[in-house]
Amino acid sequence: MNxxxxxxxxxxxxxxxxxxxxxxxxDRVTRLVDNGQPWQERLINSRVSAALELLPLDRHGATRWFIAENANGPVGLVVSTRKESGV
Incomplete structure (x- = not known):
């Protein structure tokens, strides 16, 4: 890696x-997230909808998704979620 x-x-x-x-x-990703299984379409759609909803940042449950990319395109995803104790 450069x-x-x-x-x-x-x-x-x-x-x-x-x-x-x-x-x-x-499975290289999902084994580290949730129940370790690939996600079904319904869950994928639900998560994408929630990510695009853009609740006010001071509201509990507000999320922001960011695409991590290099010169070749997308390489990952960063998710930030507002919780009662912080972000």
């Missing part, structure tokens, strides 16, 4: 649903 490779974050958009769905079906 020590100078840049990773940038930008807001998730609806057009990146397929990128997210690919991660949600990849």
């Amino acid at each position: 020590a100078h490779a840049m990773i940038a974050l930008r807001p998730f958009q609806a057009t990146e649903r397929s990128f997210f769905a690919g991660m949600a079906g990849d």
